[in-house]
Amino acid sequence: MEGFPTLYTERLKLRKIAFEDIPNLIKYANNKKIADRIVNIPFPYREPDAAFRMSYVVQGFKKKARYTFSITWKKTNELIGEISLHLLKDHRGEIGYWIGEPLWNQGIGTEAVGAVIQFGTEQLQLQEITASCKVDNIASSKVLMKNGMKETVRTGQLIQYHLKPKS
Numbered sequence: 001m002e003g004f005p006t007l008y009t010e011r012l013k014l015r016k017i018a019f020e021d022i023p024n025l026i027k028y029a030n031n032k033k034i035a036d037r038i039v040n041i042p043f044p045y046r047e048p049d050a051a052f053r054m055s056y057v058v059q060g061f062k063k064k065a066r067y068t069f070s071i072t073w074k075k076t077n078e079l080i081g082e083i084s085l086h087l088l089k090d091h092r093g094e095i096g097y098w099i100g101e102p103l104w105n106q107g108i109g110t111e112a113v114g115a116v117i118q119f120g121t122e123q124l125q126l127q128e129i130t131a132s133c134k135v136d137n138i139a140s141s142k143v144l145m146k147n148g149m150k151e152t153v154r155t156g157q158l159i160q161y162h163l164k165p166k167s
Helices: 018-027 047-064 108-123 140-144
Strands: 012-015 064-075 079-088 093-101 128-134 150-155 158-163
Touching: 012 108, 018 047, 018 079, 018 093, 018 108, 018 150, 064 108, 079 108, 108 128, 108 140, 128 140, 140 150, 140 158
Parallel strands: 093 128
Antiparallel strands: 012 064, 064 079, 079 093, 128 158, 150 158
16 A cells, blocks of 8 residues: 555544644644543643654554554544554464544444444455553443454453454
8 A cells, every 4th residue: 555544534633743733733632531441642741742753653654563543523624532443474464553532432432443444444455443542441441342342352451452354
């Protein structure tokens, strides 16, 4: 795939991160609840963290290692979170995402995860997609299950989910 893809859902546009996203990236990622759930988001989250994040995202795409989409409102193009699809060996991928806390429980995660699963299976021909979340992250578990993912393993405080698309 040459250029970075843009995905659309009913309410969302998933696209490449842009410099204009930095204020909202800082606004929403600078949250202890998000940092506690996402491995590579520090707290506090400041402008140098956002600049590093942009470089990480761009390099991941250049190396064909991951697609990290800014989750934005389709109407306003305003960043409200991120979703990544990390490419693994043997035609597998792993999804990770976060949504700004003021927007939790509005179906945004379910919508974004569904779009990325569809992209991964249809465009990238992935044979398996996994995701994991902490045991106490009930909302994230529901998002993954609503998108057809099945719980496979519980290890300590982590639950792993997987989806094998039908051939």
